[in-house]
Structure formats: C-alpha cells, structure tokens
Amino acid sequence: SQQGEEDPQALSIQEGENATMNCSYKTSINNLQWYRQNSGRGLVHLILIRSNEREKHSGRLRVTLDTSKKSSSLLITASRAADTASYFCATVVMDSSYKLIFGSGTRLLVRP
Amino acid sequence: DAGVIQSPRHEVTEMGQEVTLRCKPISGHNSLFWYRQTMMRGLELLIYFNNNVPIDDSGMPEDRFSAKMPNASFSTLKIQPSEPRDSAVYFCASRRVGDRGTEAFFGQGTRLTVV
Numbered sequence: 001s002q003q004g005e006e007d008p009q010a011l012s013i014q015e016g017e018n019a020t021m022n023c024s025y026k027t028s029i030n031n032l033q034w035y036r037q038n039s040g041r042g043l044v045h046l047i048l049i050r051s052n053e054r055e056k057h058s059g060r061l062r063v064t065l066d067t068s069k070k071s072s073s074l075l076i077t078a079s080r081a082a083d084t085a086s087y088f089c090a091t092v093v094m095d096s097s098y099k100l101i102f103g104s105g106t107r108l109l110v111r112p
Numbered sequence: 113d114a115g116v117i118q119s120p121r122h123e124v125t126e127m128g129q130e131v132t133l134r135c136k137p138i139s140g141h142n143s144l145f146w147y148r149q150t151m152m153r154g155l156e157l158l159i160y161f162n163n164n165v166p167i168d169d170s171g172m173p174e175d176r177f178s179a180k181m182p183n184a185s186f187s188t189l190k191i192q193p194s195e196p197r198d199s200a201v202y203f204c205a206s207r208r209v210g211d212r213g214t215e216a217f218f219g220q221g222t223r224l225t226v227v
Contacts, residue, residue, distance in 0.1 A: 033215060042116075042203055042218030043155075088155065090216075097167050098209065100145060100216055102155040 005104055006089060012109040019076040021106040023089030024069075030092040032065055033100070034074050037086045046074075046087075051094075081112040118204050118219035125226055130192040133222045136185055137206030145216060146179055146189050147203040155203075161187065162209045194226045 006023045013019055023032070031050045035043040049056045049065045049072065056063045062075040076083055089103045117136040125131050137144050146158040159169040164181045172179070176195070181187040191198055201223050205216040 042220050043205075043216075044218070045215035048215060097160065098143070098162075099157060099160045099168055100205075100207075101157060102147070104154045 006087075006106045008106060009104070010107045010109070012111065013079055015079060015081055015110055015112050017079055019079050019083070019108055019110070021074045021087050021108070023072045023074070023103050025072075025089075025091050025103070026070065027091075028094035029067075030094050030098070032063075032072050033090045033092070034061075034063060034072075035088045035090060035102075037088065037105070039085075043088065076108075079108075079110045081110050084108060084110045116204055116206050116217050116219035118202075118222050120222060121220065122223045123225070125194055125224070127195055127226055128193045129226075130190065131194045131198075131224060131226075133189040133202050133204075133224070135187045135189070135204030135206075135219060137187070137204070138217055139185070141206035141208050141217070142184060143207045143209035144181060144187050145203075145205040146187070147205065148200045149203060149221075150200045158189070191224075194224075196226045199224055199226050 029051055031048055033048045034046045036046050037043045047058045047061050047063050049063050060077045065072045086105045086107050088105045090100050092098055119134045142163050144161045147155050148158055149155045158171045159179045160167050161181045179189045201221045203218050203221045205218045207214045207216045
C-alpha cells in the first residue's frame with residue numbers, strides 16, 4: 001500500500017512561475033525524500049529532509065516538513081520547461097526495515 | 113560507476129510464459145528494492161533486501177512472483193506464469209543500508225508487456 005498521497009495529481013504552470021506540490025503520509029517517519037521522474041526513465045533523488053528538520057533548500061528547491069500534520073511540500077521556484085516531469089515523495093518509515101515507500105506523484109507541466 | 117543496471121529494458125512475452133528480470137546494484141550498496149509502476153497503482157514496493165536477505169516481501173502480489181539475491185551484485189525478479197495484468201514497468205533501486213538517510217538510486221526499468 002502506498003504511504004504517501006500527493007496533490008495535486010497534475011499541475012500546469014507557465015515558465016517562470018513557482019510550482020508547489022504537497023505530500024501527506026500516514027505513519028511515523030525517519031525522513032522524507034523527493035524524487036523526480038522524466039517520462040520513461042527511472043526516478044532521480046532531489047532532496048531529503050529528516051524528521052527533526054522543518055525546512056531545507058537546494059538550489060531552486062525548497063522542502064518543508066510538518067510532522068504534526070504528517071505532510072510535506074516541495075516548492076520549485078522560477079520554473080523552467082525542463083522541470084516538466086513527475087515528482088514523488090517517499091518516506092523512510094520509523095521501523096527497523098528502513099524501507100522506502102512512494103506516494104502517488106504529481107505530474108508537472110511547465111509551459112514555455 | 114555505471115549506476116543500477118537492469119535488463120532487459122523491454123520484454124514482450126506471451127501469457128503463461130516465465131519472465132526473469134535482472135538487476136545489478138551499485139557496487140558497495142547492500143540494500144536493494146524492486147518496485148512495480150503502473151498508471152492505476154502507481155509505484156508499488158514489491159520486495160526489499162538488506163545484505164542479500166529479503167526483509168519485506170509483503171508487496172509481492174502472489175505466488176507467481178519470486179525474487180532472489182544470491183550475492184551483493186545481482187538480483188532477479190521472476191514471474192511464472194506471467195499474466196496480462198503483470199504488464200508494467202519494473203524498477204530496481206539500491207542504496208547503502210545502515211545509513212537511514214541515504215537516497216535510493218534507480219535503474220532505468222524494465223517495461224514488461226504480457227500479451
């Protein structure tokens with residue numbers, strides 16, 4: 001079963017605008033990660049935020065984590081057409097397995 | 113490093129046939145995942161190995177699916193007999209176990225079509 005649910009399922013924006021994607025999860029986590037998937041390709045890791053962190057930045061990416069609400073958001077600033085892809089959150093559950101469970105993903109389209 | 117290597121990239125087979133998907137994780141990684149991706153069900157975790165030992169196979173759909181990891185550099189996912197509903201993209205991913213914070217590295221996937 002999927003741990004995370006993301007919204008929106010699809011997002012279409014103009015180049016230069018910001019894109020915000022949200023992820024909710026169900027169980028306690030050790031950390032939360034965001035991945036990107038281009039059509040027909042494998043997933044690529046973008047950024048990781050630990051359960052004791054609230055915000056993290058990497059280039060044009062900003063991730064927030066609210067463990068009380070069991071939710072996270074990914075903000076992509078000044079979007080580019082090349083950012084067009086699907087974005088997934090993934091949680092490392094707080095148990096001995098450290099398995100990685102993915103959400104349902106958000107399909108982002110950045111129009112040039 | 114060449115990354116996680118999966119083979120074949122594409123597989124078309126007839127219903128009832130045996131299918132074997134292969135994965136070579138990144139050298140030094142000792143944690144390996146098999147995922148299945150479909151439009152309807154998204155990215156599902158099938159099975160997870162740590163140090164070549166299956167830790168969680170609760171995502172394996174049914175007895176037709178089996179996975180092995182005979183050594184640290186090779187894993188297989190076998191479907192016998194295959195059915196049309198098994199059509200999906202199957203991903204293998206690896207990471208370094210023991211460090212809960214590390215990212216997973218994905219292969220390019222095997223697109224399986226069962227006709």
